[in-house]
Amino acid sequence: MNNRAQWGTRLGFILAACGSAIGLGNIWRFPATAYESGGGAFFIPYLIALLTAGIPLLIMEFSLGHKFRGSAPLTFSRMNKKAEWLGWWAVFVSFVISTYYGAIIAWAIMYAYFSFGQKWGTDTETFLYDFLGVSQVEAGQTGVFVPEVLIPILIVWAVVLFVLYKGVRKGIELANRIFIPTLAVIFLIIVIRAVTLDGAGAGLDAFFSPDFSRIWEGEVWVAAYGQIFFSLSIAFAIMITYSSYLDKKSDITGNAFIVGFGNSSFELLAGIGVFSALGYLATQMGEPVSEVVAGGVGLAFVIFPLIINEFPGMNGLFGFLFFASLVLAGMSSLISIVETYVAGFSEKFNISRSKAVIFGGGLAMLVSLIFATQGGLNFLDTADYFINQFGVAFIGLVEVIMIAWFLRKLGNIQEHANSVSSIKLGGWWKVSLGIITPLILGYMMFDLFKVNLL
């Protein structure tokens, strides 16, 4: 392919890469993870993970995509014929994630609407189960689709497929140019409002007060590296694909630093906003903050509705802005995951982007409909568990070991990155990828198998 699509501008690429990185992981995963892993003390392993794994791997993936100019499978096979399967594995993991990420965004759309008038009532947990149709399953009722979930899922996929159909510049780049600045503005408004709430201080105290003894626990390091991998969309085939659309003259290392620190700044901001709001809720309920801390689905769809119920004025608007930020952050990530297999299929089978969007994206959309059924929530738990436990860390580990030790390509990649970048890579980069990252990811895998098998 000599006419490979390209980003319009450097900013366009940075926004798209940040759009992929900034997602549900920042808003609902990071705050609770940090809180449970030592609070303020978590920032030490977290920063080390960012500097020894996050940014180095981002530089590596950007260099690979930029140098070999292909989706992940094609890039790996151009590096070494025998490595193509690793790209397909990452694509497969991305495919699975995309099917449930789309469903979660669909729920957020409905909750943005429910915010006006707080249609979830006071028992927000029961409401969620009813909304998802879980209660019907428990009552032994059959019947397949839950229309309130089905319709927004179809809308989410329609938007994603349309964006991808429009291509790299007129689709992905344009969407991110709109989504990411809007997200930043909305999120700043939310955080500023949240920190001025009654009880915000108690929440921030809970979030930041450090428990340094935790630093000696392996678990905490596993949590830090896991968060960085998921949060930066590393080892998902995404960043390789996005960087394959870069201009020949691109500051690879500089871009990686901007995306890495941009994502972490957003994460920190989310932690501050979420814990301020949790502090407020705890104060209203007369309970300690620890009683209301949650992450994931529970935080967004059970606890946040409670916060919105208690909100001092303009509840509907605050709720709408919160769920809108989930939708925007989620959409820009979903676009990036689906692009991995759209690009992969179109190159492998030599078909046009439109056909790849229709077949690949269409297939994912159909699979995604599982989550619009009454058992959807259970599937989601299983899929999420499988992916987080055996997907990312494992691919990351195989990726670095293969490149650093089997193919011995770190030198070439470093040379390539240095030939175009403003910041020149030195020893820390090779040591991080060749030694530190494999050791820690290896330990993570060992830890996982221990937990699962023993």
Ligand code: PHE
């Ligand atoms: N990086 C995203 C987040 O923090 C998660 C994600 C992972 C998105 C993989 C797409 C692919 O939420």
Ligand code: NA
């Ligand atoms: Na992220």
